[in-house]
Amino acid sequence: MGKTLLEFQSTKGDVLPAHKFGTHDVVVLKPNKADVGSPSLGQGVVYRLKDSSITVAFEDIPEDGLNSPLRLEKVANEITFRRMKDALIQLSKGVHKGPAADLVPVLFGEKSPTVSKKEVPFTPFNSNLDHSQRNAISKALSSKNLFLLHGPPGTGKTTTVVEIILQEVKRGSKILACAASNIAVDNIVERLVPHRVKLVRLGHPARLLPQVLESALDAQVLRGDNSALAKDIRKEMKALNGKLLKAKDRNTKRDIRKELRTLSKEERKRQQLAVTDVIKNADVVLTTLTGASSYKLDSTSFDLVIIDEAAQALEIACWIALLKGSRCILAGDHLQLPPTIQSAEAERKGLGRTLFERLAGLYGDEVMAMLTVQYRMHELIMDYSSKELYDSKLKAHSSVAGHMLYDLDNVQRSSSTEPTLLLVDIAGCDMEEKKDEEDSTLNEGEADVAIAHARRLIQSGVLPSDIGIITPYAAQVRD
Numbered sequence: 001m002g003k004t005l006l007e008f009q010s011t012k013g014d015v016l017p018a019h020k021f022g023t024h025d026v027v028v029l030k031p032n033k034a035d036v037g038s039p040s041l042g043q044g045v046v047y048r049l050k051d052s053s054i055t056v057a058f059e060d061i062p063e064d065g066l067n068s069p070l071r072l073e074k075v076a077n078e079i080t081f082r083r084m085k086d087a088l089i090q091l092s093k094g095v096h097k098g099p100a101a102d103l104v105p106v107l108f109g110e111k112s113p114t115v116s117k118k119e120v121p122f123t124p125f126n127s128n129l130d131h132s133q134r135n136a137i138s139k140a141l142s143s144k145n146l147f148l149l150h151g152p153p154g155t156g157k158t159t160t161v162v163e164i165i166l167q168e169v170k171r172g173s174k175i176l177a178c179a180a181s182n183i184a185v186d187n188i189v190e191r192l193v194p195h196r197v198k199l200v201r202l203g204h205p206a207r208l209l210p211q212v213l214e215s216a217l218d219a220q221v222l223r224g225d226n227s228a229l230a231k232d233i234r235k236e237m238k239a240l241n242g243k244l245l246k247a248k249d250r251n252t253k254r255d256i257r258k259e260l261r262t263l264s265k266e267e268r269k270r271q272q273l274a275v276t277d278v279i280k281n282a283d284v285v286l287t288t289l290t291g292a293s294s295y296k297l298d299s300t301s302f303d304l305v306i307i308d309e310a311a312q313a314l315e316i317a318c319w320i321a322l323l324k325g326s327r328c329i330l331a332g333d334h335l336q337l338p339p340t341i342q343s344a345e346a347e348r349k350g351l352g353r354t355l356f357e358r359l360a361g362l363y364g365d366e367v368m369a370m371l372t373v374q375y376r377m378h379e380l381i382m383d384y385s386s387k388e389l390y391d392s393k394l395k396a397h398s399s400v401a402g403h404m405l406y407d408l409d410n411v412q413r414s415s416s417t418e419p420t421l422l423l424v425d426i427a428g429c430d431m432e433e434k435k436d437e438e439d440s441t442l443n444e445g446e447a448d449v450a451i452a453h454a455r456r457l458i459q460s461g462v463l464p465s466d467i468g469i470i471t472p473y474a475a476q477v478r479d
């Protein structure tokens with residue numbers, strides 16, 4: 001996608017020591033000897049992690065200094081922070097113009113939402129939709145400014161969002177579809193692609209799932225190539241890059257790099273035109289909430305903004321996307337855990353509640369529909385949350401209501417595979433919690449219990465790849 005991947009290893013070529021770099025992190029590259037705060041050779045995004053190397057995607061090839069030992073520093077993602085702050089400032093000034101001028105007062109409870117009672121008939125693209133999904137879609141299509149899709153776990157929230165997008169595209173709407181995380185956005189892209197929707201996925205290619213790269217803006221720009229010139233320039237740059245690798249003389253190298261810079265500038269100009277074209281032609285633009293503040297969308301407004309997993313998103317991040325449209329659909333489940341608000345003051349002043357929860361409280365069923373058929377869990381697992389949180393409204397679909405581990409191929413019935421839910425109480429077993437050096441909690445005894453159970457499942461024939469072990473603490477994962 002026009003980025004340069006550089007792979008870094010330890011100078012001895014050994015396995016890397018424990019570190020905290022993760023894929024998608026923003027890092028800067030510096031000479032190893034450079035002082036703290038000194039300028040970097042370049043900034044990139046971590047693309048791949050291996051035991052003995054870290055691969056980083058750079059926009060440009062760092063100029064000089066690659067021949068001596070280097071270090072990578074993880075940097076705070078200031079852009080995200082700045083984008084959220086900008087949205088907040090814009091809101092605090094009042095939104096009197098722009099696509100969202102009429103929507104903002106509705107979202108703050110200053111103006112009632114317009115609700116149409118008329119059922120909107122539609123022919124579904126997905127013929128398997130259940131009654132609650134169809135009802136929700138019809139309500140979403142008839143909404144004038146706001147609709148909340150309430151999707152408890154495994155009820156097909158994303159399936160429903162995808163159908164809404166398809167129906168809206170059919171109606172001729174231009175849609176901005178977002179979620180807080182890259183993975184949730186990619187999930188929607190993957191499900192839309194088979195329908196041949198004109199879509200584009202914005203975001204750094206190093207952060208996207210390989211299977212959606214074809215839909216990435218960068219890929220479409222490279223492919224679309226509205227300018228033959230940009231292609232020629234890239235060819236020329238490739239040749240020059242080859243020369244650069246072979247060049248020995250310092251001056252020659254410098255000259256080649258200078259030429260590469262000029263060419264790259266020219267190519268970028270051409271590409272900008274191509275970017276505008278791709279976004280203009282797309283019926284659906286997909287990006288993370290913070291990605292929606294990209295300057296590439298500056299002059300684009302949307303008929304509809306859809307936010308998936310809205311109840312897990314920070315309200316401020318939602319606003320970045322919401323300010324770009326006149327109508328919105330938020331999909332989520334305010335009865336699951338909201339995002340952690342780290343500032344006690346922000347929490348006290350109201351940001352402890354998500355936008356979704358606030359709107360559900362303000363307008364309730366007037367603008368909301370709940371999905372009630374669940375396609376993931378045995379009904380005994382579902383029953384607890386259904387009773388405690390969802391007014392006993394959830395029904396387990398027949399394909400999962402009674403499914404057992406021992407129904408899987410080659411899995412035997414045993415004391416480990418028979419229970420649908422097994423709680424192991426380790427109180428009084430001398431399994432004490434500890435804190436690691438970063439104050440994260442771990443409990444070795446509990447880890448042993450989980451591993452022993454997983455072993456028993458494997459002995460009964462469950463495939464290791466079918467077992468997931470989750471824990472809320474990072475230290476427990478490392479343990």
Ligand SMILES: Nc1ncnc2c1ncn2[C@@H]1O[C@H](COP(=O)(O)OP(=O)(O)OP(=O)(O)O)[C@@H](O)[C@H]1O
Nearest residue numbers: 128129130151152153154155156157158159160375
């Ligand atoms: N009408 C349906 N008929 C059959 N299967 C369905 C239907 N709707 C959804 N599913 C299946 O249920 C599962 C959950 O769907 P989906 O990922 O859309 O749900 P979700 O509510 O977004 O999930 P999550 O709980 O992770 O947010 C998927 O495997 C999907 O294929």
